Amino acid sequence: xxxxxGLKDMxxxxxxxxxxxxxxxxxxxxxxxxxVSKRIAALEQALQVRLFQRTTRTVNLxxxxxxxxxxxxxxxxxxxxxxxxxxxAQTVPRGLLRIASSTGFGRNRLxxxxxxxxxxxxxxxxxxxxxxRPVDLIGEGFDLDIRVGGQHQPSLIARVLARNYRVLCASPxxxxxxxxxxxxEDLAQHxxxxxxxxxxxxxxxxxxxxxxxxxxxxxAAMSSNNGEIxxxxxxxxxxxxxxxxxxxxxxxxxxxxxxxxxxYRQDADVAAIYxxxxxxxxxxxxxxxxxxxxxxxxxxxx
Numbered sequence: 001x002x003x004x005x006g007l008k009d010m011x012x013x014x015x016x017x018x019x020x021x022x023x024x025x026x027x028x029x030x031x032x033x034x035x036v037s038k039r040i041a042a043l044e045q046a047l048q049v050r051l052f053q054r055t056t057r058t059v060n061l062x063x064x065x066x067x068x069x070x071x072x073x074x075x076x077x078x079x080x081x082x083x084x085x086x087x088x089a090q091t092v093p094r095g096l097l098r099i100a101s102s103t104g105f106g107r108n109r110l111x112x113x114x115x116x117x118x119x120x121x122x123x124x125x126x127x128x129x130x131x132x133r134p135v136d137l138i139g140e141g142f143d144l145d146i147r148v149g150g151q152h153q154p155s156l157i158a159r160v161l162a163r164n165y166r167v168l169c170a171s172p173x174x175x176x177x178x179x180x181x182x183x184x185e186d187l188a189q190h191x192x193x194x195x196x197x198x199x200x201x202x203x204x205x206x207x208x209x210x211x212x213x214x215x216x217x218x219x220a221a222m223s224s225n226n227g228e229i230x231x232x233x234x235x236x237x238x239x240x241x242x243x244x245x246x247x248x249x250x251x252x253x254x255x256x257x258x259x260x261x262x263x264y265r266q267d268a269d270v271a272a273i274y275x276x277x278x279x280x281x282x283x284x285x286x287x288x289x290x291x292x293x294x295x296x297x298x299x300x301x302x
Contacts, residue, residue, distance in 0.1 A: 007079060009043040010072045012036060013051060017069050020059050093286040094123035100137075101146040104227040104247060105270070106130040110146055113294045117287060124283055132196075132225045137275050143284055146291075148244055149268030159272045159288055162295035166242050166266040168207075169257045173237040181240070181260055184209065184216045191221035191239035195230045205242055209264040244268055270295065 015025045016036065026033040044051050051065035061069060101110050106128060114126050135145050137156065145152075149166070152158055174191075181187055184207060194203050202223070206215045221239045224230050227247065234241040235251065240260055251257040272292075278285040 006043075006046070007076070009039045009046075010076055012039050013043055013072060014069065014076065016040060016052065016059060017061055017065070022059060093121050093283040095283050096125040096127060097144065097283050097287055098127045098129070098142045099144045099146065099287075100129050100131055100135045100140075100142045102148060102227065103130045103132050104231075105146065105148050105244075109246060109270075110291075113291055113298075116294065117290050120290070121283075121286060124287075132227070137273065143274065143281070144287065145273040147271050147273055149266070152271075152273050156273050156275055157277065159274075159292070160269050161272055161288075161291050162270040164244050164246060164268050164270050166244050166268045167248065167252075167262075168205075168240055168242055168260040168264060169234065169248055169252065170240040170260050171235055171237040171256070172258055174234075174239060175258055175260070177237070184214055184261060184264060187216050187218050187240065187261075190218075192218035193222050193224075193230050193233050193239045193241040194218055194220050195227055195241070196223060196225040205266065207264040207266050209261075214264075242266065 012025065012029070015028070016022060019025055022036045022040075023033050026036045029036070040051065047068065049064045049068065050062050051068060053060045053062050099110075099114070107130060111128065114128060118124060118126060129142075135142060137143075137145055146161070148164060168187075178190060181190060187205070194205070196202050203220060204215055204217050206213060208214075218240075222230075222233055224233075227243060230241050231243055231247060233239070234243075235256060248257055252259055272288045274284060274288070276284070278288060
């Protein structure tokens with residue numbers, strides 16, 4: 001394996017080969033002639049070949065040294081090219097981004113944003129996978145997980161893309177038939193539609209209200225791991241459900257749904273979760289910054 005010391009020795013070898021002088025290279029590199037001689041000797045020992053024919057006045061490449069010089073120059077050119085590619089990867093967004101998100105948010109909010117991202121950065125490729133379950137970013141090979149609420153591992157990095165919260169709501173028909181809850185504890189007596197969504201605890205709604213954080217356990221008249229299905233069932237009058245304002249805001253404004261216990265809410269910010277620092281990847285950095293800007297400009301999308 002070529003380490004940094006080996007690369008430096010190769011560069012010294014090329015310099016000596018060009019100048020035919022240990023002393024000239026030592027002077028140009030700001031080191032002693034003994035140091036140059038020692039490093040060339042180490043390279044010869046590693047390669048098990050004599051690179052130079054030395055006399056008191058001249059230093060000339062051996063026949064083996066001439067052949068190795070061609071190989072070494074190619075290696076150094078490849079390393080330089082690789083360094084240029086790596087540097088470019090830090091500044092130019094290119095390559096594949098594997099992104100995970102929940103079904104509803106991914107289809108209705110994230111997909112339009114990524115469409116605009118691709119128009120700006122055609123050198124990028126995006127693979128969006130919609131999963132209503134927790135995602136193992138590293139184990140499943142994802143670069144980015146766009147989550148609505150929930151927790152993440154301490155080893156991962158989170159960046160809030162947009163503020164969001166969940167509200168309790170139900171159809172007017174359900175409330176007319178079953179009555180309107182007057183306090184959080186009343187939910188235990190109602191038909192509710194909890195969702196098995198990603199890493200949220202099932203059947204327990206943790207709400208923020210006048211008394212701070214409170215938790216209520218609800219019974220499941222119906223349940224699903226898909227938020228859009230829960231939304232549809234709620235519209236059909238099957239019970240009270242908890243959904244993000246980006247999802248039910250239009251139905252609340254139109255009267256298709258009614259907000260229940262409006263003094264309560266559940267924080268559920270939209271966040272980008274990723275395993276490595278943004279500075280390590282131009283494509284990841286550009287994507288996260290674009291999504292932050294996009295949601296800030298399109299506040300009606302949340």
